[in-house]
Amino acid sequence: MEFFYEFPSLGRKTISGMKQGVDEAFKGFSRAYGQQLEDFFDPLLRFMIWFEKLLEATPWPIVLVVIGALAWLGSRSWKITVGSVLAFVAIGALGMWEDTMATLAIISVATLLCIMIGIPLGILMSRSDRAQGIITPILDVMQTIPSFVYLIPVVMLLGIGKVPGLLAVCIYAIPPIVRLTDLGIRLVDKDILEAADAFGTSPWQKLWGVQVPLALPNIFAGINQTIMMALSMVVIASMIGVKGLGVPVLKAISNQYLALGLMNGLAIVALAIIFDRVSQTFGKRLQAYRQGGK
């Protein structure tokens, strides 16, 4: 009867041997290739440092003007522009300027990286059912696996710092843009594609002249989601040495500082709302034809 009440697992020794085997193998890999990997990511690190320095070294009035201008160019809406500038003024007034700049830096670089990798990947997926079959489950894992789990190998390989933080953010934030690029291209009206074919459109002309432009609403929804998810990773990234608004939040958690946590948390929310509104209205403006306007 014993057999039915306790699951017949492998012996403790066997299991711990397996675990050790994996750990050792990975440590070996890390020792052998850690340096190469670090060298590989070095340009990225330099770029991030440069961008963060740029944001921190720029006088705050100029940053405010640039943010206002970007919000205006993106949204063409006074409400959003004024709201964005006011939000940054409040952040500065409450002493969170430097942390916000650091967060802004990593989010911008992460988003850029995700777009650069994610859109081509999404296009690949849309063109091949086999690629879709392989990539989709990987994306599922990336989205559902607890972030702490992949932090372990990332930190083992690259140590603590900006690059591992950036990778952690990207692993979590890249799935939506890949998925929605794929979806958007697959949803393009078959009749329109047939018409394009009938006029002798080459596959390349069809991709850039028809499929991608018509998939833009979905691609933009993907970019928007990617930004939102990147922001939600700020606190976790701060655990492995990324500067920014996540650091004080982490401090607040361990010391039960309610006000500190709330302030920095709300600053993250403010960033999220600004990014969201500006990118959404920009996406909509690209689709002028959908509103029937000129």
Add this chain to the structure above:
Amino acid sequence: MMSGPKVQIKNLYKIFGKTPQKVLPLVKNGLGKPELLDQTNHVLGINNVSLDIPEKRIQVVMGLSGSGKSTLIRHINRLIEPTDGQILIDGEDVLAMSERQLRDVRRKKTSMVFQKFGLLPHRKVMENVGYGLEVQGVGASDIRKKAQHWIDRVGLTGYENHYPGQLSGGMQQRVGLARALATDAEILLMDEAFSALDPLIRYDMQSILLELQDELHKTIIFITHDLDEALRLGDKIAILRDGAMIQEGTAPQIVLQPADDYIADFTKDINRGKVIRLRALAANGSGYDGATIPAGTLLNDALQPLAQAPDQTLGVTEPDGRMVGTVTLTQVINALAG
């Protein structure tokens, strides 16, 4: 002037399903569409269709939905691969072409108008009309010039900078027509091009097409399910049912000598007076010296002259002056009554 066929379709078969090649022999042995579906779960799209399409004429292919007519037209520019058979354009085998050659045919030789328009919603009218040229790599200023010409010709002047979504159905199809004409392709494939339009607009579009054809002399393959449209536009009409061609001929031939009850059923409500010309009735020689009437006169238009003629009889002459015979009022009335 009738010249050789521009497009030839030879023994074309198209079977939709998992293993079309395997069930092809069954179809060749005479298995029909419903039986094929029952026994093998394959759908018979085209069943041994052969058709010579004359140059510079309008060839109509007619049939009800599911008859395979839209499938047939998509074989001509190989948007659909056939299961068996041959397609020749100017004697060249379309099915033997490489991807690149095929693209060239689609760019230069054929162009197409679609039932659902198939316009690019993110491009303005001007850019839609110029699309075929842009794909060919024509320079921007040439595209503009040609696109503007065709926009003017289909009566859309002033709408160059509108998006398709801002136009009515009829106007959108004018864009579709202008886009197809802009590449100067000799062959125009029109897949139920006017079927989505309401009757008045449809009639207008038919008139535009006929007017343009008078001048351009394209080889037009026009798919429709509407007999009135087929009779009005078609120099030649082919009728499809269940993927097979059941009759081919001119409008009067279809109306006066329907190949079977199915077609007779189709044609019985047609206003014959608007379709049949005197040529179809006059066949009894040239020995008449009374007043004459042109052979191309529609029966409806012949009633009054005949009623006023002595003996209610007139000689019928071809445009070259040759007399082909006589008609009487009774003959015409009988023909009208069917």
